[in-house]
Amino acid sequence: MAISEREQRGLAIAALCKIDKDPKEGVWLVPSQSGGGKYKVINDPENERCTCPDFETRGKTCKHIFAVRYTIERELHADGSETLTETMTVVKKTTYKQQWPAYNAAQQAEKRRLQVLLADLCRTLPEPDRKGIRGQRPHLVKDSIFAMAFKVYCRLSSRRFGTDLLEAHERGHISNPIPGTKVTVFFENPAFTPILKELVAKSAAPLATVETEFAVDSSGFGTCKFERWFDHKYGVTRTRSIWVKAHIACGVKTNCITAVRIIEKDTADCPQLKPLMETTRQSFTVNEVSADTAYASNENFQTVADMGGTAYMTFKSNTTGAKGGLFEKMFHFFQFQRDEYLAHYHKRSNERVFGGQAQVWRCRDEHERCRHGQRSAVQISLPESLLFDSGARRAWYRAGLLEE
DSSP states (O other): OOOOHHHHHHHHHHHHSOOEEETTTTEEEEEOTTSSOEEEEEOOTTSOEEOSHHHHHHOSOOHHHHHHHHHHTOEEOTTSOEEOOOOOOOOOOOOOOOOHHHHHHHHHHHHHHHHHHHHHHHTTOOOOOOTTOOSOOOOOHHHHHHHHHHHHHHTOOHHHHHHHHHHHHHTTSSSSOOOGGGHHHHTTOTTHHHHHHHHHHHHHGGGTTTOOEEEEEEEEEEEEEEEEEEETTTTEEEEEEEEEEEEEEEETTTOOEEEEEEEETTSOSGGGHHHHHHHHHTTSOOOEEEEOGGGOOHHHHHHHHHTTOEEEEOOOTTOOOTTOHHHHHHHHHHHHSHHHHHHHHGGGGSHHHHHHHHHHHTTHHHHHTOSSHHHHHHHHHHHHHHHHHHTTHHHHHHHTOOOO
């Protein structure tokens, strides 16, 4: 009979650690494997309990309870020796073979295909009204957005990136040649930020028939600017990087990013879910939304419900559900049907969702060189608009939807 991973860990704790019973409280003291003290286990056949975070979250048998069970089952002999009878079946991890032909085709054609898709994405961008404005005409908006997005994708210095821009002009992706160093000026233009946010929704729209379940999360991005303050307690001057926060709404199947918000570092997370999902709803049908504790509020649960979906968010340890409304309803759902609730919530934990954030984080070097907050906001918006172009392409090759 196969045993679970928690049972195997409990067996290891019982074999390698000293587990004592407190005669006063009648509880077992099980050492933490991470070395962070001990957990109290109450060995009551009708109501076994443990003080570890795993048991408090799941409400089911943890490895510490299994360790106590194995300890009690030991047989002591007259000579002081002990015997522990165990039956264990090792569960073999299932692996899947990589589809190397499709993977290689996607990798080899990625840069060329991205330029084609990105140029088509920027093709219909409108030009601002320059009536009455004298002077040299600036580069077209579509060319500027193409150059910025392509630079973030290439991750090269401005000078080295100039060669890629010349090749893009020769292929007809931009209307006029753009010097590589000129792209750094585009990043300072605050007028490009709303355009990029609009492109995020536009680039993800073709996946509307696939994505109906979404996850919301955030990540911080630092700049090269620092702030200083004097620490009166220790009498020293401290410094830290100035950073901004990016909130994203991400599909759980294709990891396409459907909406993004760039806010200040001290802005609360909870109010950001509503505008993210309102933007997502413009192109997608919303059936489920999962988010962490920072987004849990009655308003956010109701917002998703008004869109015809269900929100699955975790709760703080001291939550009682006394707020009423959908918050209370979902809190009791979490308490009494925790496994079913967490199965929906952990859709945000799959590797594709965090892969979406990883693609954003790969451009961190670009953001750290930002000298202005506006430039940081513009550059953070850029990777999301590329996700549809680069992230979904390998899946298309595997499905046979793209052929070269």
